[in-house]
Amino acid sequence: MGPLFGAVVARALDEWWEGLGRPDPYIVVEAGAGTGTLARDVLAAAPECGPALRYVLVERSGALRERQAARLPLELPSLVLGPAGAGDEDGEAAHGSGQLATSLAGFPGQRFTGVVLANELLDNLPFVLVERRGHAWSEVRVGWGVGGAEEVLVPAAPDLATEAERLAPAAPEGGRVPLQHEAARWLRGAVSALERGRLVVVDYADASASLAARPWLDWVRTYRGHSRGGHPLDDPGGQDVTCEVAVDQLAHSRVPDCDGSQAAFLAAHGIEELAAAARAGWQAGAAKGDLAALRHKSRIGEAAALLDPAGLGGFRVLEWVIGSL
Template sequence: MQLPAPTPDALDFSAALVRRIAAEIVAADGWIGFDHFMELALYAPGQGYYSGGAHKFGAAGDFVTAPELGPAFAQALATQVAQLLALSAPAIIEVGAGSGQLASDLLRELERRDALPASYAILELSGELQARQRQTLAADVPHLLPRVDWLERLPERFDGLVLANEVLDAMPVKLVRWDATGVAERGVAVASGQFTWVDRPASGRLRECAQALAGECALPAGYLSEVSLAARAWVAEWAAIVGRGALLLIDYGFPRHEYYHWQRDAGTLMCHYRHHAHAEPFYLPGLQDITAHVDFTAIVESGCEAGFELLGYCTQSSFLFNCGLTEILARTPANDPRRYLPLAGAVNKLVSPAEMGELFKVMALGKGVSAPLLGFASGDRSATL
């Protein structure tokens, strides 16, 4: 695996986190579940990937999200956002706002449509990312910055729209291996100063979920994949908080029958470092992102059991076209190549089946929202869940 070499300071940063994780393993009698390893690697205060100071988003970071490609994503998304605000309450909470670019572009477009929310809150635990988000908003839409607040915990009650773009994929997952003798949880130990995989019999809620999956999907012996109990619990928690409104989720993933397809026998775990994707989560903890695809069937099951209704589920491509992406592209004259060509290139990445168009899905869960949502007017795939 040939990856770009980190700086000496970055290596020291990672080494400190490695020592912290190793100490946690020792304190836990020599073994922790992979979900705990992933949580520390991404979110350990001051040391994890998302809580440290590394540049993560855009061309200079490790990966590019849809908002980083340009404003077209947020401009189309604004169609659905404006409708949901009108159907519930004029308030938005964006979870995990990254660089702040989505908030900036979305607020600008909602202002253009005379549909600004009364409040826009960002739920962000990373102080470094909070500072970057403030900087982005102050530079792009300084007159709208007073509308934006930052939250460090979930509210007790909320009416309006909860927006989560590429949030579920970064939630810690458990690793499970199914074989003829039962279900094992794959965890992390330390041997000869290195992290290593060690399997133990699964128990409790994980064992129940894994056994149900094996019965539903006919998994072959030796099958390895992920189960995200954290994502299920997170969605259920929002169902208890939202009174009237919706949770809009945008992420890459599959319905369950595709996620646990017998040929996908090594799971979906993936790491991102300097725009290189690989499958080695022990490589330079704290310097790389660790993600897993989303089982959208589990998300809708958890949400609906907790009180949400499924309002729509489709590919990102269908959603953006339903929200007027073609008309947004037409705002820029094709005979202005300096402006049009970058925009057309970004739109292609957003909707192309070879890029983000098919792999990324959009799901809306809600309460008290009766009108059909514009973003799912055609191409709804709810029946596949």
């Protein structure tokens, strides 16, 4: 996708900054930031909160953190967060010194006021898979057989069976449910990292009972490069295994304050205004067909793709408000 999503996120960051009373520093942690595409697009949109903005890309993969450095100017963590936030020693971040970005392998060392943003992170976290067998539940484990990785079903431990029964009491025979303990743990950690602010999760999502009624290979999907991969047990380590996020399981830790589609989120934060400007720009420049006109044209297509309810627009955006705004 092009930079439109980041431009809308930049507007949302401005609204939340205002709502928080314009804190300075305003710390925005993007968790699971990957190669830094979203960060680059948000910063390129030059949000109004810029002078106070400290953008922190949190990415556990060292190889991806290196690629971020090639995409956007990154400063030392101690400059952006102050020595204490960078986990070094006591000391505060400087105020109002311009939009600054840094990259870390984990959350900042101190609680902060601002935003935690996670785009397609939670679907990437490990989960336990259980399957309905008569009145009981089995855990689906992975073994290594002559043909490579294969499923091994074992009776689920009592706590897992109880949890599955609570989440999906009407699961059909053979129905599967992911138990997303890591996602719930991540949520609790992100909530406790925020002194005041907002936690925003964008992902594919459903509810446990609904997942149990769907074929499991619909919601455990694999990706390789930018395309769909093969069966989850194929080529271990060679493809990304993802799982739709069960919102009810997150809500068990903390009920979200907002839960809507990506299309609704983008509409609430002004995508239509940006798309209208792009349409006007394309109309004015189409005859010339120069680079600026073509940028407008591609932004029009991007808006349609981002809002498509059967595609990206159908992603869910969950928001938790932390502390008083």
